[in-house]
Amino acid sequence: MLRVGISFAISIIISFIFLPILWADVDVLKGPHADDAKTINLKMSYRVSAPDKTYRARFVLLLPSTLPYRQKVISKKWIVPPTKIHKRGDSTYAEWILDRPKGEIDVGCELKIELYPFDYSGLSRDVGYKADYLKDYLMPEKYLETRSQPIMDLAKKVAPANESGGILLHSLFKGTLNNLDRFKFANEAKGAKGALKLGGGDCTDFTDVLVSLSRVRKLPARHVHGILAASFNDTPKHSWAEVYVPQNGWVRLDPFLAKLKKASFRNLKNYYITLTYDRNNGIYSKKNGISYWRYWSWGDPIAVTERLDCGFGVFKERVSSIRGE
The missing domain is CATH 2.60.40 (Immunoglobulin-like)
Structure with a gap:
């Protein structure tokens, strides 16, 4: 009888310890900000x-x-x-x-x-991606000209060689804002190289530059196309970046809205509808x-x-x- 009572007590203790973890798994789709x-x-x-x-x-x-x-x-x-x-x-x-x-x-x-809120200030950890998956987001592609000399030079200039992780990403983010001015929406894409040459662009161009700089410095990055569920002037269609940082996983960043003082490196409003991670779909x-x-x-x-x-x-x-x- 004593043995049964001890077993029952142990099972109750284990339940109280692990039930929160099990319930947390239920909401993993939504993250910690459900x-x-x-x-x-x-x-x-x-x-x-x-x-x-x-x-x-x-x-x-x-x-x-x-x-x-x-x-x-x-x-x-x-x-x-x-x-x-x-x-x-x-x-x-x-x-x-x-x-x-x-x-x-x-x-x-x-x-x-x-x-769901998804920015650098949150606790979401979209991690666990294998190197084979991440390597696709380190490669050069159309509009993301990571082998262009001006882009490689800027990636070195805006962040010291010893920087890594979130500190490196912050330097690349600031470097994007400091080297681009805000232009009106344009249907014709310039690409990262073209945007730097002109010294500015729209949300697509700002994103191309940040993604390219990140890839040059070995941070996997992708250009996200989607819709902003918010009031708009020209169009609700929008571009932003996601960069993969060790320990943090994918992080959403919006350099264009940051240039307009409507966002920051750490904080974004919860109005992003993602359509695709493919820059050149x-x-x-x-x-x-x-x-x-x-x-x-x-x-x-x-x-x-x-x-x-x-x-x-x-x-x-x-x-x-x-x-x-």
């Missing part, structure tokens, strides 16, 4: 306008997906169900094939997304740089009108291949 989560309703709507002699149209859209510590897609409602869903790396694409389209056809979806074509969406048509050309709405104003843009528009 109580500070923000729910966003995002509507991504695209109107395809097709003349009478268009016999096929194809439309591909980059979609938000659930990403640990960053965001969770709670629900998704299609305007018209897609023909296919594609996964490539961490990116998700919906594809619609429209045969014999006539007039105007709406495609897209409405999503409810839970966003191009939606099936590397030569196209980044594309949030893309269309093709057979027969007469088509036009697509985009409407993005996450509760802070509607962004609208029409892209047309129709002659005369």
